[in-house]
Amino acid sequence: MASATALGQDSTAQDRHAAYNKGALFFVSSLALLTAGIASALRADTASDLQRLFFDPIDKVHSAAMIANVLSVPFLGYALTIALVSPLLDILGMRLFLPLSGLLLALGTLVMVFAEHIATGPAIYDVFWSGAVIAGIGWGLVETVINPLIATLYPNEKTGKLNLLHAWWPGGLALGGLLGVGLSSLNLNWQVKLGLVAVPAAIVIVMAGLLRYPPTERKAAGVSTGEMFKELLKPMFFVLFFSMFLTAASELAPGQWVDFALTRTVHMPGILLLVYVSVLMFVMRHFAGPLVHRLSPIGLLWLSCLLASIGLVALSVANSPITGLLAATVWGTGVCYMWPTMLATASERFPRGGALLMGLMGTAGMLSIEFVLPLMGTVFDARKIELAGGAAAFNALQPGDALNQILGMAAQTSFRYVAVLPAVLLLVFGAIWLYDRRRGGFEGEKLS
DSSP: OOOHHHHHHHHHHHHTTTTTHHHHHHHHHHHHHHHHHHHHHHHHHHHHHHHHIIHHHHHHHHHHHHHHHHHHHHHHHHHHHHHHGGGGGHHHHHHOOOOOOHHOOOOOOHHHHHHHHHOOTHHHHOOOOOOHHHHHHHHHHHHHHHHHHHHHHHOOHHHHHHHHHTTTHHHHHHHHHHHHHHHHTTTHHHHHHHHHTTHHHHHHHHHHHHHHOOOOHEEEEOOOHHHHHHGGGSHHHHHHHHHHHHHHHHHHHHHHHHHHHHHHTSSSSSHHHHHHHHHHHHHHHGGHHHHHHHHHHHHHHHHHHHHHHHHHHHHHHOSSSSHHHHHHHHHHHHTTTHHHHHHHHHHOOOOOHHHHHHHHHHHHHHHHHHHHHHHHHHHHHHHHHHHHHHHHHHHHOSSHHHHHHHHHHHHHHHHHHHHHHHHHHHHHHHHHHHHHHTOOOOOOOOOO
């Protein structure tokens, strides 16, 4: 009977979406996320250039915090966008927002590329900040559309398909990181690196504008807007919402910080660690389905948090290419499934929440970066001044072994601070996992 019911649900879903090109929709969703990943990696890759060329001359003591703010503000743009636009998705439609996402990703990046032609002196910081915000809004529009779109197209495979879709985020990070390293070896400047984002963004604009999009799962099932908002009042949603703050911070904040902070400690370009972890995540997310069947989504999240916490501590003490790669492997394996599995878990438990609920989960994740990444920059700055013996002593240091040693130790401290975040969730996800097991296991709710 259960198999017959599932078959009937699959047939209904297939019939409902027969008029839409599911393959093309999945492809353009993946390409949009790939573009966002490339943009994020190239911002991280050029962070040291921006600090040295623009922020050190403005305020050398606080320049790490300034670049951390520029790197983190796209996450704020993402968070606000997905929170404000998700409730409007069923009204204004996916066909408007997905092409617009590509346009804003390109525009925000080009503002940063031409920043020195727009302003000079301290005002240039505001230009970089503004360009990063625009790019973040474009990124937010990407996830505003693609998460409910894939959940709608594959209602019985949400965890597996969302993990497969989100494999293209680390895929973008890896590709962007390799492009950054390759272009640096050719002595091309940072403007050329960032400007490359406009190429895949243009493809997204054209292709996304030509496709037809289905109504969301919630709208197709006839769930009212009032019922959608009621889902947000359930206690378990609050637990998942606040847990998303910590899982996202465990993955994304260190990912943006790794090139800037770890290059001196592991004695290899830190961006290569990001590339390596991104490739690892790209491959592993293709195997999320079987893992979920063995562990359950919550069980997978518990294991992810354990490995992420251990990995971050290991990164904070890594001091060679080998230990750096080993630490990055543990951390990358831990954070690999966090983001898509959190989205899928919320959608499976509260499908009536629709795009609004998935959007708020994304908002929680990105807001955490706006707090955690600047904190890492502040910790870094405070520690480097402490180790140098004061701000005046730090400013007097010349490039060389002494300065590199101080900056390396400060970097390790900033990673140690973040390691506590996934450790906290071991208690939360452990309690939910035990609760589900005592009830005979968890099975996601399906909307007819």
